[in-house]
Amino acid sequence: MDEFNLHMTGDIHAITAANNLLAAAIDTKAKRFARLDIDPESITWRRVMDVNDRFLRKISIGEGPDEKGMVRETGFDISVASEIMAVLALTTSLSDMRERLGKMVVGNSRAGEPVTADDLGVGGALTVLMKDAINPTLMQTLEGTPVLVHAGPFANIAHGNSSVVADKIALKLVGPGGFVVTEAGFGADIGTEKFMNIKCRYSGLTPQCAIIVATIRALKMHGGGPVEAGCINLARHVANTKAYGVNVVVAVNMFSTDTEAELNAVRDAALAAGAFDAVVCTHHAHGGKGAVDLGLAVQRACENVNQPLKFLYPLDIGIKDKIEAIAKSYGASGVEYSELAEKQIEMYTKQGFSGLPICMAKTQYSFSHNAASKGAPSGFMLPIRDVRASIGAGFIYPLVGTMSTMPGLPTRPCFYEIDLDTATGKVIGLS
Numbered sequence: 001m002d003e004f005n006l007h008m009t010g011d012i013h014a015i016t017a018a019n020n021l022l023a024a025a026i027d028t029k030a031k032r033f034a035r036l037d038i039d040p041e042s043i044t045w046r047r048v049m050d051v052n053d054r055f056l057r058k059i060s061i062g063e064g065p066d067e068k069g070m071v072r073e074t075g076f077d078i079s080v081a082s083e084i085m086a087v088l089a090l091t092t093s094l095s096d097m098r099e100r101l102g103k104m105v106v107g108n109s110r111a112g113e114p115v116t117a118d119d120l121g122v123g124g125a126l127t128v129l130m131k132d133a134i135n136p137t138l139m140q141t142l143e144g145t146p147v148l149v150h151a152g153p154f155a156n157i158a159h160g161n162s163s164v165v166a167d168k169i170a171l172k173l174v175g176p177g178g179f180v181v182t183e184a185g186f187g188a189d190i191g192t193e194k195f196m197n198i199k200c201r202y203s204g205l206t207p208q209c210a211i212i213v214a215t216i217r218a219l220k221m222h223g224g225g226p227v228e229a230g231c232i233n234l235a236r237h238v239a240n241t242k243a244y245g246v247n248v249v250v251a252v253n254m255f256s257t258d259t260e261a262e263l264n265a266v267r268d269a270a271l272a273a274g275a276f277d278a279v280v281c282t283h284h285a286h287g288g289k290g291a292v293d294l295g296l297a298v299q300r301a302c303e304n305v306n307q308p309l310k311f312l313y314p315l316d317i318g319i320k321d322k323i324e325a326i327a328k329s330y331g332a333s334g335v336e337y338s339e340l341a342e343k344q345i346e347m348y349t350k351q352g353f354s355g356l357p358i359c360m361a362k363t364q365y366s367f368s369h370n371a372a373s374k375g376a377p378s379g380f381m382l383p384i385r386d387v388r389a390s391i392g393a394g395f396i397y398p399l400v401g402t403m404s405t406m407p408g409l410p411t412r413p414c415f416y417e418i419d420l421d422t423a424t425g426k427v428i429g430l431s
Helices: 002-032 083-090 094-103 123-130 164-174 187-203 216-223 227-242 260-272 283-303 319-330 339-350
Strands: 047-049 059-061 072-074 076-078 105-108 114-116 137-140 146-149 209-214 247-253 277-281 334-337 381-390 395-400 419-421 426-428
Touching (some): 002 047, 002 083, 002 123, 083 094, 146 164, 209 216, 209 260, 209 283, 216 227, 227 247, 247 260, 247 283, 277 283, 339 381
Parallel strands (some): 209 247
Antiparallel strands (some): 059 072, 381 395
């Protein structure tokens, strides 16, 4: 794990440094180079840090005596929400990464024209900072199965999928008859939807099967009691995923407290919803041996795909039409746009960015915008409070409800459990 931790720390440091270099360049160029005529009110690029600090969500900068006349409101995001992280995850090569970094839009001129990182002259420097971060880390499971670990785009804000580079390397290594399992973020409503409509579109990846992980405990929470009531949530995930033309296998993650009747109820509900198979797994207790049946089910599912990959929406429709197609898959009856969201959609359309896919920034705890709304809610209005653009990464991202790009700490932060044994130097509470 030390190698992994060092690599991921290096990636985050590179992304944070690149992001903040660009932020500094914006402020410098805005002051010294009138040719770009940057409208300070239009600047969307924010500094980032790898620590949850809600007090930095909104700040004022340019208060120093040397920055007279350059005061403006901005804020911090978490590093994994940076567009640079999304670029890293979606890029296919160094040259592609260079192009994407240069195309990132940081704001607009007073005439309404987009201003990019290359306009600021910083695209090359960003690529130099990121040149080593493009390399995935090769690891292995406890049983020796190779694992490529790479990129960490915030699953709520960005597309929440591991990198295209890692997937393509893995596919090449396993060969035509091999299998690659890749992660697709939070749930079928966020992770799978973004995997299909963004990652597969840009990479040409064509998945054959999707694995949905279900636990008795989670389904009970969605139903507020008996597991059968919570299976309505699982059923919608299965239906949403099947709509892309892939076969769905449900992995029922078994815990020691689960009963045979509960496990059977979940299997029956998954199959009734249209899953190709539903398999009880005990890999947490028994390692690979506990997931053999799941692996065989996935193999059969991949061998029995009989339709091409389908996308939820075409790219040539309007931004609102795409947002509403996704909202419909959540169970929403419609979408409400704030005045700011309406203004942003109009601007991005005018600038020629309406052909990009949509990356919804939404809670993973519910199909709706309300994390407390469990099960499979329907008939609600989905509120869009803001719409932003990651042009280099290649998507438009609406902010749904109260979703924040800088998380706050939980009620009991993990630092309460961390300490140091001063006699031995051993760290306590991290494992």
